[in-house]
Amino acid sequence: MITITYDNGWDSKEFLLPNLESKVPQSEHDRLITNALQIVRNTAYPPEKLTGNASKIRLGEFKKACDDQVPNVLRVQKGIHQRYTAHITAQLDSNGITYHLNVMGRKKGGDDKNARFIWEIVSISSDVDAVEELQVVDSAGLFHPRMRRNSISLADYNDAQVAWAIELERRNQQTTNEQLVNKVMSAIESKLQCKPKRMLNFKEKLLNGEAVPFLTKKNLTMMCTLVAEEKAVEYVIAGGIKKKFYL
Structure with a gap:
């Protein structure tokens, strides 16, 4: 059972160059992460995805933390950031390991290349000796946004869908x-x-x-x-x- 918390400066508002490169508030990060944790908990990943090298073992520990009833904490260190490989950085208290919750955009529809969109967590990774990922959702139909600041919350996204x-x-x-x-x-x-x-x-x-x-x-x-x-x-x-x- 994982509780989500946020480190001071997770959105880096006190810096001139903030880590948070979107307008997604904490409540939307909560929704994204909670949804991803639930999917990981409900997914039966094959053993070879969770063992075999240091990176896979770390993913196995993340899966175990999602499955366990033992209280654990996932500390968000940085909100959605990075230009080409957008992700949320978060650390698991039980093992002290930092994970990347990798995100992509889902367009709201419309004919504007800069149309508003919501983020989706598509995979979870922890780079060590190899790059391994736990898939959360199918990335088909998703994209790497050029204009990250066009992202919005799910509520606003639904309103935008209706408006469109x-x-x-x-x-x-x-x-x-x-x-x-x-x-x-x-x-x-x-x-x-x-x-x-x-x-x-x-x-x-x-x-x-x-x-x-x-x-x-x-x-x-x-x-x-x-x-x-x-x-x-x-x-x-x-x-x-x-x-x-x-x-």
């Missing part, structure tokens, strides 16, 4: 509306032989079912209205007579 879904829906609707307006205008120009008359918010008014002016070849104004539910266009000719054609 709303934005994506808005963009899709905008595209649909644009296609519909262009189709309607093209049909009016083709069937009625007239051109749209310039006015403020012309397309928006047409899409909203308001009467908008078109100019005939004789330079006369013809008011046209989209009747969306009927997929039709209503227009007024000389004498105020209303007519309609279907799209």
Whole structure:
């Protein structure tokens, strides 16, 4: 049974060049580490992963600490840091060994290469005579972030997912509306032989079912209205007579 604690200066805020290179708070580090410890505890690693050399033996001791009911402490010495091999540095009290909890980013979705993301602990290592790792999660779909300061907490990540879904829906609707307006205008120009008359918010008014002016070849104004539910266009000719054609 492992308790997580944090050494003074784990986020190095007192230094000009902090070790903590992301905006992830202690609560998010807690979530990441707790989740990783639970996965390690619930995973039956093959014996060859935990014995054979000094590095594997250290990983075996970490696994044993996760499995044991004996109280133990994992001291976080540095929060998420390092440019190319981002990790959390933490020391296990029972053996005094320092481990790296290696992290990668999971994108929130979106089309921005610098999109916000959350961290995932993908493996645990302790380099001695060989580089060995205990895998925590599959790294497929994860990436090494270029902009580490774009990382956010899981709660903010979920909010960002919702916000992106709303934005994506808005963009899709905008595209649909644009296609519909262009189709309607093209049909009016083709069937009625007239051109749209310039006015403020012309397309928006047409899409909203308001009467908008078109100019005939004789330079006369013809008011046209989209009747969306009927997929039709209503227009007024000389004498105020209303007519309609279907799209």
